[in-house]
Amino acid sequence: xxxxxxxxxxxxxxxxxxxxxxxxxxxxxxxxxxxxxxxxxxxxxxxxxxxxxxxxxxxxxxxxxxxxxxxxxxxxxxxxxxxxxxxxxxxxxxxxxxxxxxxxxxxxxxxxxxxxxxxxxxxxxxxxxxxxxxxxxxxxxxxxxxxxxxxxxxxxxxxxxxxxxxxxxxxxxxxxxxxxxxxxxxxxxxxxxxxxxxxxxxxxxxxxxxxx
Amino acid sequence: xxxxxxxxxxxxxxxxxxxxxxxxxxxxxxxxxxxxxxxxxxxxxxxxxxxxxxxxxxxxxxxxxxxxxxxxxxxxxxxxxxxxxxxxxxxxxxxxxxxxxxxxxxxxxxxxxxxxxxxxxxxxxxxxxxxxxxxxxxxxxxxxxxxxxxxxxxxxxxxxxxxxxxxxxxxxxxxxxxxxxxxxxxxxxxxxxxxxxxxxxxxxxxxxxxxxxxxxxxxxxxxxxxxxxxxxxxxxxxxxxxxxxxxxxxxxxxxxxxxxxxxxxxxxxxxxxxxxxxxxxxxxxxxxxxxxxxxxxxxxx
Numbered sequence: 001x002x003x004x005x006x007x008x009x010x011x012x013x014x015x016x017x018x019x020x021x022x023x024x025x026x027x028x029x030x031x032x033x034x035x036x037x038x039x040x041x042x043x044x045x046x047x048x049x050x051x052x053x054x055x056x057x058x059x060x061x062x063x064x065x066x067x068x069x070x071x072x073x074x075x076x077x078x079x080x081x082x083x084x085x086x087x088x089x090x091x092x093x094x095x096x097x098x099x100x101x102x103x104x105x106x107x108x109x110x111x112x113x114x115x116x117x118x119x120x121x122x123x124x125x126x127x128x129x130x131x132x133x134x135x136x137x138x139x140x141x142x143x144x145x146x147x148x149x150x151x152x153x154x155x156x157x158x159x160x161x162x163x164x165x166x167x168x169x170x171x172x173x174x175x176x177x178x179x180x181x182x183x184x185x186x187x188x189x190x191x192x193x194x195x196x197x198x199x200x201x202x203x204x205x206x207x208x209x210x211x212x
Numbered sequence: 213x214x215x216x217x218x219x220x221x222x223x224x225x226x227x228x229x230x231x232x233x234x235x236x237x238x239x240x241x242x243x244x245x246x247x248x249x250x251x252x253x254x255x256x257x258x259x260x261x262x263x264x265x266x267x268x269x270x271x272x273x274x275x276x277x278x279x280x281x282x283x284x285x286x287x288x289x290x291x292x293x294x295x296x297x298x299x300x301x302x303x304x305x306x307x308x309x310x311x312x313x314x315x316x317x318x319x320x321x322x323x324x325x326x327x328x329x330x331x332x333x334x335x336x337x338x339x340x341x342x343x344x345x346x347x348x349x350x351x352x353x354x355x356x357x358x359x360x361x362x363x364x365x366x367x368x369x370x371x372x373x374x375x376x377x378x379x380x381x382x383x384x385x386x387x388x389x390x391x392x393x394x395x396x397x398x399x400x401x402x403x404x405x406x407x408x409x410x411x412x413x414x415x416x417x418x419x420x421x422x423x424x425x426x427x428x429x430x431x432x433x434x435x436x437x438x439x440x441x442x443x444x445x446x447x448x449x450x451x452x453x454x455x456x457x458x459x460x461x462x463x464x465x466x467x468x469x470x471x472x473x474x475x476x477x478x479x480x481x482x483x484x485x486x487x488x489x490x491x492x493x494x495x496x497x498x499x500x501x502x503x504x505x506x507x508x509x510x511x512x513x
Contacts, residue, residue: 007459032451034458035235035322116325117465119436174469177327203462 001026004047004055006033010110010168011066012054013202018070018164021198022077026056034118066106067099070161082158094154098162102169104134109169112176124177131178135186138166142185151192159196167193171205214265214298218247220506224299226404229426229438230263231294232320243272245430247298247506251285254278255294261287263296292318293426293438306372306402310422310442319450320440321457328468329507330405330427330435331476331499336468337407337425338399338491340380346463349383353392356381359488366498372402373498375491386421387448387456388414401495404504405429413444421445423457432507433474437461477509 003019005012005028019026031053032038040051048055048064055064056072063069074084085091108130114120115127142153152159153166171190173180180187193199194208201207218224228246236242236255243252243266250266254276262278263285264270270280288295291308311318326333336342340359343352362378378397385395398410398420405427410420421443428436439461441453477483478500485493500511 007455008462030451030455032454035320036451036454038451116327119323119325175465203459204466206466 001056001058003028004031004044004053004057005029006031006039006053007203009033009053010113010172010202011052011106013168013205014066014164015054015056015069015073016202017168017200018073018083018161020200021164021196022073022083023198024073024077067102067161067165070165071099074161080158082156083161083164085156085160088156091154091156091160095160095162098153098160099165101134101138102162102165105131105166105169108134109173109176109178112178113169113172114176116176128176128178131173131176135170135173135178135180135183138170139183139185142189146185146188151189153189159193163189163193168202168205175204214249216247216249216298218249218298218506220504221299222502222504223247223404223429223506225297225302226299227288227290227295227297227301227305228405229293229295229428232323232438232440233289233292233294234320235323236294239276241270241272241274241276244428244436246296247429248431249298251296253294253296261289261294263287263294291424291426292320292440306370306400306406308408308422308424308442310420315444317443317445317450317453318440319443319453319457320438321454322461323436323438324461324465325430326435326437326465326468327433327474328435328471329433329475330429331495331508332471332474333425333427333435333437333468334401334405334407335476335492335495336464337409338375338401338495339489340378340397341486341488342467343380343382346467347460350460351382351385352380353383361487362490364490364494366494370402372400373491373494374401375399375494385411386414386443386445387453388443388445390414399491401491401498404499404502415446416444419444429507473509475507475509478504479509479511482509 003015003026039053045051047062054066056069063072108127111122112124112127115122115124153162154160191208195211230244230253238255238257241252241254251263252266253263255261256278260278262281264281264283286297286301290305291311344354344357360379362375364375366373376398379394382395383392396412400408408422408424410422413419413421423441426438430436441457478496
């Protein structure tokens with residue numbers, strides 16, 4: 001399997017993180033995303049006409065979109081069946097719902113980070129306000145989950161790919177000027193994600209201590 | 213005199229980097245921020261460079277025409293970058309002779325926005341103590357955490373802070389490194405917002421690779437960090453060198469952005485240094501003697 005990868009991309013990190021958790025080996029091809037804009041070059045556009053990362057190639061299959069790739073990897077390589085609960089319609093629906101939510105986090109928190117860090121020209125105040133709206137919803141959801149004795153975004157006792165999809169741009173949000181100070185349930189959940197067996201960080205994401 | 217929010221003549225009377233020359237699209241107006249002012253710049257096909265205080269006649273993205281610039285600012289083209297000045301420009305910019313050696317690979321590794329003052333970013337660049345904890349497995353690793361004794365001086369003739377005899381154990385000092393090694397470092401701070409680091413090249417021990425950090429203060433607590441490498445390395449591609457350095461810088465970024473206060477305190481009693489911070493102490497004193505107030509917390513009189 002080959003991942004077209006850029007270290008500082010949170011969406012590429014989702015795939016590296018999940019493959020590490022699955023303990024599945026893969027090769028990477030570094031794409032000069034910044035400043036080279038290689039993801040907009042003709043050979044890359046041939047793989048993904050949207051001009052975005054990540055992209056994977058696996059046994060001849062080319063797939064784009066972080067959430068789609070997580071779904072594919074879980075369905076194909078997770079022998080436990082826990083990360084993408086195909087046999088459980090209720091939880092499967094929840095996963096799909098939060099995967100779409102993760103896309104919203106990309107459109108807001110990640111956009112603000114690109115503005116502040118890499119000088120993308122966009123309305124950063126709107127992006128930050130949008131991220132805060134989503135973080136408030138996620139924080140409340142996680143708080144109620146904790147009250148019900150649940151640790152993860154979707155119901156059940158095991159994390160799902162929804163946790164992997166939402167985590168990167170939440171944990172990188174401060175690079176876009178979005179503080180997590182007002183979201184205590186999100187902060188506790190971030191620590192739980194960091195304690196998943198096989199967890200790895202990226203530039204800007206540090207490991208945490210073992211649970212007390 | 214220009215009408216500017218920034219009134220600190222120490223920072224106004226400096227050359228400031230705006231962009232790597234490689235990254236300026238020709239024939240188009242670009243816009244950025246320097247010392248709280250909006251600055252535009254452009255380069256045409258003949259290589260004519262201009263910078264000016266932004267105005268509504270020549271907006272970012274519009275065609276650039278050097279002849280249309282009525283109030284140009286001073287420009288300097290040096291060390292691969294475009295520099296400008298909002299005050300009295302100094303006659304010279306610091307030396308960087310390695311940049312001009314014919315067999316060098318000069319790789320601008322990217323410019324990054326960081327929410328921190330320039331002084332804090334320079335200090336982090338000068339600090340070896342954080343390597344094992346922030347750049348784990350690359351520039352340091354436990355238990356090799358000791359910062360050995362080193363020398364610091366402020367060169368009066370060249371007006372720069374220099375730290376020599378620095379040594380640190382590094383698992384992967386550069387992309388071309390094959391194994392961990394004790395690496396020799398020299399640090400130079402030849403400009404209030406620019407620092408260079410010289411480290412023995414893994415491919416030729418008699419020469420030094422140079423890593424530089426040229427900071428453009430957008431505001432007192434926000435910078436554009438221009439990073440780059442000037443290396444003796446005929447094996448790795450530009451992209452690989454760039455990727456290595458971006459990984460390192462990405463690790464530093466959250467550390468920088470969580471510094472408090474964001475401005476650099478110049479009072480020696482404000483923060484408690486350890487022996488390993490000798491270079492930082494000399495740097496703060498040097499800034500204090502210059503009378504810098506922008507982006508710092510000056511010593512109270």
